[in-house]
Amino acid sequence: MSVPVPLDPPRRLVELEVDGRPVRVPEGSTILEACRSEGIETPTLCFLDTLTPVNVCRVCVVEVEGSRVLAPACSRRVEPGMKVRTDSDRVRTSRRMVLELLASSVDLSLASPDVGRWMRDYGAEPERYGPPAPAAEAGERDARRAGHHEEPVDGLAATVAQPVKVDNELYVRDYSRCILCYKCVEACGVEAQNTFAIAVAGRGFDARISTEFAVPLTESACVYCGNCIGVCPTGALMFKSEHDLRRQGNWDESRQRVVETICPYCGVGCHVELHVQDDEIVKVTSPLDHDITSGHLCIKGRFGYQFTQRRAPVGASPDPGGPPEHAG
Template identity: 60%
Template sequence: MTIVEIGLPKRLVEMTLDGESVRVPEGATILDACTAKGKSIPTLCYGDTLKPANACRVCMVEVEGSRTLVPSCSRKVEPGMVVHTDSERTQHSRKLVLELLGSATDLSTTPHVDEWMSACGADPSRFGPEAETKLQPTIVDNPLYVRDYGKCIMCYKCVDACGDQWQNSFAISVAGRGFDSRISTEFSTPLPDSACVYCGNCIEVCPTGALSFKREHDKREDGTWDESAQTQTTTVCTFCGVGCNLTLHVQDNEIVKVTSPHESTVTHGNLCIKGRFGWQHVQNR
């Protein structure tokens, strides 16, 4: 029998997390350590299938000896590190970041953000009614996707999923700069003229609902989207032999959305156009 790859054994690193001594495997992030300790740190741009983008700055924590706060999603634990996740500085940062986001962006379909805001007393309206926002018309230029960039927080996850981390189609990129930066195809051409192959992997990772499937968007628009009445069942796609895992979101015995489990070793949460959208035929009844 030849050698099977299992990687080098991981050493444990000792650190202090909110006053408690913690041992985590070498290479773990502060966020990993928090998760292991049952501490929930709010994140928006962190994606379990993506490299940290470090963009949203919601997950900042205080590391003793560091001039600035550090992003817990990407900063790796070092021996002897002393981390505070709930100091005054981190609370202020979290509150302000959420307020800034809320003042510029429509967070109405961002899961958990309401809880986080009330937990830290964030009030995005503090910046006044004339604060510049990113609100803009929704783009519907194809039968499968809807792009509502008024909800976009520029977390880069869609770009990373479309780009070299997964799909390698590079249909979208961040364009412009500063407050004017935006997710865009080349020259803002409609999706059907772009390199988009409608795998839906951008929607899979979008944390705010800025990107959504047309079916979901339409149902939300006409008031028939009811997540509490939906079941989620994971099965296997039938469009080729790769064996991609599909999670069917079913409402009233109709598939209304398809996602893929991020922990699947086959898909890592990714699908192609057929798996993502090729389900209507079973319910043409």
């Protein structure tokens, strides 16, 4: 192993206090980094190490002495002498409420197991907002008018539940699971792919991830790199192969193994992880901490694996799982 060569000038250390303990971290670090350096667990949902923090989920908030409101740990930079509390009543209440509000309106059942653990640890009770309102019809939430909503009725709690959008052969969008963390928008835009096929549309509770005029992905700018799937924390964006297996009740991670390999297509040498169940590749990921990909791939690395499992004899009808024509 070679020794890393420092390219940046050495950073000064900043001293601050976290939960009464003195902490020293490099200048420019965030409170989250300071907490991690001390082994203090901080829940995060919209944060990802490879993306610029958007600090919208607010589950990482901490109390900074002298500040009127709580501060997002993921983006607030440390300052010398800062006094941070991560476990005060105010912090615990806000974290519990954020988890509760999300869980009462969004399907978090495929989010990381950490989320369920945080909900237990903080005592979140999403049921106390009442029974969920019926799911929206397909397209209904896409057509909501900014600044207008129907009056709440019958003591039901509004949710973002709606049918899954399946408009191509490669991946599906299940916005009933979307917590609006903005990660997919970031990955589709300047942070990875620079394609800008999706953005946040609408506002308030009707804000949603959308293409222009909510057109299907096949009519949008999408290039099927799947980097949005790679960053989605709640399973709202999912390989169609995984979606289909789950619907059939055949998705079984205990029967899966992960084969690490190098993408065979070009000379970049992206590190890919093939998730294999019953000798079929069911999804492809790349490690976030890989220095070539940072977790991102292109359509070939992400979806171009069908040839490895094309077992039909030459001349037989093509595998229906192959990439659609427009993706070529």
